[in-house]
Amino acid sequence: MTESNRPPTGWRHRVHEIIFEADTPLGKAFDVGLILLILLSTLTVMLESVQTISASYGTVLRAAEWGFTIVFTVEYFLRLTSVTRPAKYAGSFFGVVDLVAIVPTYLSLIIPGGQALLAVRALRLLRIFRVLKLAHHLEGARVLWRALRASRYKITVFLATIITLVTILGSLIYLVEGAEHGFTSIPLSMYWAIVTLTTVGYGDIAPQTVWGQALASVIMIIGYAIIAVPTGIITVELSRVSREPISTQACPHCSAEGHDPDAVHCKLCGGTL
Amino acid sequence: MTESNRPPTGWRHRVHEIIFEADTPLGKAFDVGLILLILLSTLTVMLESVQTISASYGTVLRAAEWGFTIVFTVEYFLRLTSVTRPAKYAGSFFGVVDLVAIVPTYLSLIIPGGQALLAVRALRLLRIFRVLKLAHHLEGARVLWRALRASRYKITVFLATIITLVTILGSLIYLVEGAEHGFTSIPLSMYWAIVTLTTVGYGDIAPQTVWGQALASVIMIIGYAIIAVPTGIITVELSRVSREPISTQACPHCSAEGHDPDAVHCKLCGGTL
């Protein structure tokens, strides 16, 4: 173990325990406080974008924003110093999210009119997922994740079919309706095909000729029916993952895995588990 | 058993039997009558809100309303007097609903223009659920309820993901489209993101730039695909709950349960089932 990889000791160790773990009372209090701060700061970002509120309470919101940014900046540096490999943390998904949560406020000082950039701060909400370490929810997330992973090939095939369908149906409706009924280009017609196939149906563009409406009817019924496919895929995988032996106990004699959680004898060699 | 906890006797006992139970002919008649009254009073509330009807039949509806309120008030006090612990009933879910069903009408006497409050009376409809004691429906409700309860952690994870997704996608579309295309604030943009993700698609706000429509397409396809997740969760849990009572045969030797329906030997002790 090299010098730089040794786990931090002393105050850095205590900081690590508070920030990254939730076993101690102080660690738990830190987590709850952080969740509150993240929610409040996200709320601030939202309210700031509402013109009537921004006009009346602009100064208060700006002040709060700087308060949150400074707290998050301190937290970011504490995280950097308390982990064994700061570079690895900075490059990780949550390291980047942590940085993105504070940088826009500082940038707004340098770039005038960088208001738009501030909306990026809504990404802060993602940080809440790291704090949520509650066992039950993690188990739920794990099962969902494994089911999604297991069905990724089927979902890829499904999405490829959807995209092809959208391209061809969008081109067809462009042919049938044309620019005079609002279908001014193939990309726009594809956008309409997605709006229709997913049963969203804004109605900003709608077919007006008989053939266009007939084609739209076909697209709608297709969209209505094939929603069944991803649902079926996910259900089957979720069902399989849920039924999977949670017991990862291996047979001590032949090392076989996959026994029922309540099995006493190995189903391959007959030895006692 | 203290004095106050003793079950009511005499006429209070008979009232309890009629109001709270459905075994006797009188109890059944009371239930049917109550359901009719609840439906009629809900209909009265609805019709009263329609201006053309309210203008012509206002007096009749008002009279009917007072009639229902007086009957429900009498019923409320009968319930209070016939139960063992009146305070517990008054504080229970249905106790509060029963009170909310009668209070607004009386309040409308005191507070002028308390018309709005009257719409609260639609909550009366909730009372119908207590009256429905039919066995088959209760069984159906029980299975649904257990499946929902069993999947609560997965559904929490799913909802948290949806809310985070909506916040981030709403902020993104606010950046991309901006106030000039109707996306005047982040909360409004989040509202639009919910309208789009859930495939409702009002069309009151719709993206108009190419990038906005591209982002909207992604949101729609996400919304179209992830509906599969809650469906999968509920289906798997419903399937498990429905299968639960399957073969409750216990091993006669070691009393272990949970054998496959076609098992011949106990998987724990090997004895013949």
Added chain:
Amino acid sequence: MTESNRPPTGWRHRVHEIIFEADTPLGKAFDVGLILLILLSTLTVMLESVQTISASYGTVLRAAEWGFTIVFTVEYFLRLTSVTRPAKYAGSFFGVVDLVAIVPTYLSLIIPGGQALLAVRALRLLRIFRVLKLAHHLEGARVLWRALRASRYKITVFLATIITLVTILGSLIYLVEGAEHGFTSIPLSMYWAIVTLTTVGYGDIAPQTVWGQALASVIMIIGYAIIAVPTGIITVELSRVSREPISTQACPHCSAEGHDPDAVHCKLCGGTL
């Protein structure tokens, strides 16, 4: 067996064979011809309602309509005479549908301006379901029907919950938005709540205040999530029905049904199947 219940003989028997059965070549030809006639007559009804077509080809369509009506009238009387109990047929579901298919055209002679009544003739399409006797499709329909029947209590609970939800949410949005934003009455607000909960989202009425949009967001997410419930119910029941013994073999000794597909002896009387 009384006189009137005896099965028809002679030409009435032959007519019955052609009209009601599909085993003979003539019976099959009759079915195919009838399906074509039903489809054509439904198409005629549709085209007649299109003003531009009705203006140009009105006479042709009217003539075709009378042709279809006369053929269907002859068929109706042939059915009446060839069945054992004409009254029972006339009162059955398909007997009524057959009558409804021909009556409006005759009525249009008597009642001037009974144009609206003619749209009722679209019910003719229902007749096609009787003709479809293809084994595979019948099997598919049978499985669907049994799954729907088996889940009727759970679906009733689900629908009751939806209706209560719609009443309460409709009243709430009426309180929050009010007549000045288009929510002019509780029934209309309930209509909006249904449009939103089922994710249809016309957009003819849409919330405009912040609280209205917040409430709408909750309704949308509820609607998006609880669609999972009926889906789960049907899936579980379909899965159970599909696994059920398809064997419809009845015991030759005691006529009992419901034996396992691999059963050799009747489970009730012990006789060999």
Added chain:
Amino acid sequence: MTESNRPPTGWRHRVHEIIFEADTPLGKAFDVGLILLILLSTLTVMLESVQTISASYGTVLRAAEWGFTIVFTVEYFLRLTSVTRPAKYAGSFFGVVDLVAIVPTYLSLIIPGGQALLAVRALRLLRIFRVLKLAHHLEGARVLWRALRASRYKITVFLATIITLVTILGSLIYLVEGAEHGFTSIPLSMYWAIVTLTTVGYGDIAPQTVWGQALASVIMIIGYAIIAVPTGIITVELSRVSREPISTQACPHCSAEGHDPDAVHCKLCGGTL
């Protein structure tokens, strides 16, 4: 084996290996290149339909289009010459798609204003499906396909019910709302019924009378509920197909089936499988 059926040899054999197979490095490179070309050519078709882009970069896009067409033409003839039976390839699904991908560009030389025909070239995207020979995705597609095939009778029944429902509900709303509220004909009313039943809900036509809205509410709830049916069908079939490859090995001692694929001992009699 006749002369014409002998597999090509020499350079024709090598061309076949490159074009139709993906085992050799050259074959893989050809596939990747072809996918890129197809995507680029589809993009060109799309961009050409956007007026602002077409005005500025028309010449470049036209040139690219001719480039793609020439490459695809060469590829088409190489495929024709390298397969054993050219006629069979030319008549196959992908043979026709390959031809449709190149013909419109040549036709645009002869037929002036054949611009519309060019949108047909979007069908080129279909060709990508032939190139995708990745094992995992093929397996996913195979499972989806078998599930869809297995449920075709139930889906036919479902679609027939939907179409009948749409015809009858469309005629009803035409009766109830009539031409003065936008429901100008039965076909248009059926289009509206599809828009509503599939929960798309454009809002270009919406019921305005109380009875129309009541009928619409019923259609929406039906549409919301019966989406469960195709989902259930596909889920059950997908689940069955996914479970299929499970070892159909029967126990040689007691003939019991249904063992886990990795089981060594029969779970009923204990004998070695």
